[in-house]
Amino acid sequence: MQPEGSTGARAADRVLILNPESGSQNHVDDVVELGGEHGFDIRKTEESGDAKRLARDAAPTADLIAAVGGDGTVNGVVNGIAAADELETTTLAVVPTGTGNNFATNIGIRGIEHAFTVLEEGRRRSIDVGAANDRRFVNSCVGGITAEASRKTTSESKADLGVLAYVKNTLETVGSFDSLPLRVETAAGPNGRRTQAWTGNAIFVLIGNCRRFTGARTAQANVEDGLLEVTIVEDVPAVNLLGEAAFKRLFGGDSSYIVRRRTPSLAIESTRDAITYSLDGEMLETQTLHLETNPRTLRVAVGDGYEPDPDDGVL
Numbered sequence: 001m002q003p004e005g006s007t008g009a010r011a012a013d014r015v016l017i018l019n020p021e022s023g024s025q026n027h028v029d030d031v032v033e034l035g036g037e038h039g040f041d042i043r044k045t046e047e048s049g050d051a052k053r054l055a056r057d058a059a060p061t062a063d064l065i066a067a068v069g070g071d072g073t074v075n076g077v078v079n080g081i082a083a084a085d086e087l088e089t090t091t092l093a094v095v096p097t098g099t100g101n102n103f104a105t106n107i108g109i110r111g112i113e114h115a116f117t118v119l120e121e122g123r124r125r126s127i128d129v130g131a132a133n134d135r136r137f138v139n140s141c142v143g144g145i146t147a148e149a150s151r152k153t154t155s156e157s158k159a160d161l162g163v164l165a166y167v168k169n170t171l172e173t174v175g176s177f178d179s180l181p182l183r184v185e186t187a188a189g190p191n192g193r194r195t196q197a198w199t200g201n202a203i204f205v206l207i208g209n210c211r212r213f214t215g216a217r218t219a220q221a222n223v224e225d226g227l228l229e230v231t232i233v234e235d236v237p238a239v240n241l242l243g244e245a246a247f248k249r250l251f252g253g254d255s256s257y258i259v260r261r262r263t264p265s266l267a268i269e270s271t272r273d274a275i276t277y278s279l280d281g282e283m284l285e286t287q288t289l290h291l292e293t294n295p296r297t298l299r300v301a302v303g304d305g306y307e308p309d310p311d312d313g314v315l
């Protein structure tokens with residue numbers, strides 16, 4: 001049986017992986033119609049894990065895979081393409097139908113129709129992919145967010161703060177904060193940067209591939225430099241975190257609670273319990289995490305607004 005939206009001959013070349021439950025869930029008809037017009041074989045996710053499985057199955061024959069959903073769906077699709085070992089031969093397109101859509105925004109995709117224009121006419125760029133133990137991420141990996149706070153974060157807050165919305169919600173919903181006793185070791189990097197170790201109590205550790213953590217939603221990092229942007233939020237007295245302005249100040253340039261590093265790889269060891277990490281919004285619990293970038297390994301269709309190096313990126 002041909003899957004819904006299939007156009008036969010080109011079906012295996014172009015596969016669209018659609019999460020019908022993402023965002024406000026009213027995008028399905030529009031996407032199925034546009035996908036059909038653009039020659040996509042359409043496969044819908046039915047439960048957690050499907051985006052990865054469908055992408056892994058499609059990648060060996062597909063030239064172009066469109067991930068339709070939010071950051072979690074993009075994450076699943078990228079993990080699936082990686083599991084098939086097809087990162088360098090399959091192009092990823094993103095059709096943003098999630099609530100946050102951080103990654104889509106960073107690569108210059110403005111909406112559903114625009115995404116289809118971009119996948120036909122847009123530039124292709126090869127961007128860095130983050131690896132965290134055996135999983136991949138494109139945007140960010142954040143330790144210290146609770147799974148419950150992550151689930152309860154509103155779309156308005158995500159639209160305002162991006163992934164920092166989860167951090168803010170964790171601060172607001174967790175009564176007494178247990179800080180994370182960590183050892184963070186960053187590898188030697190360019191410009192004479194040497195291996196460095198940081199040991200102490202943190203409340204969050206944030207690693208950005210596509211994203212840096214300055215408090216502004218649009219703080220895109222250079223995604224083609226082979227480096228991860230590491231932000232450690234040191235144990236802060238709770239009183240310093242009250243209110244929106246205080247929260248944004250915490251991540252500001254002159255914050256005394258922030259340690260920043262840029263590195264091609266790092267290891268984070270919790271000296272107590274396992275920590276919950278959010279990889280593009282998908283959870284992972286572990287005591288030891290090894291992170292690295294695979295420089296310029298994911299081919300992505302990008303919009304005109306995408307800038308590989310949004311600023312000189314000096315931290």
Ligand SMILES: Nc1ncnc2c1ncn2[C@@H]1O[C@H](COP(=O)(O)OP(=O)(O)OP(=O)(O)O)[C@@H](O)[C@H]1O
Pocket residue numbers: 019020021022023024045046047048049050069070071072073074097098099100101102158280281282
């Ligand atoms: N058919 C489905 N039913 C229920 N959950 C699903 C289904 N398909 C995928 N999922 C789950 O949806 C989540 C991904 O949602 P996604 O992140 O793409 O959208 P979102 O949360 O609305 O947007 P964003 O992450 O950008 O805020 C994953 O955790 C996945 O397990």
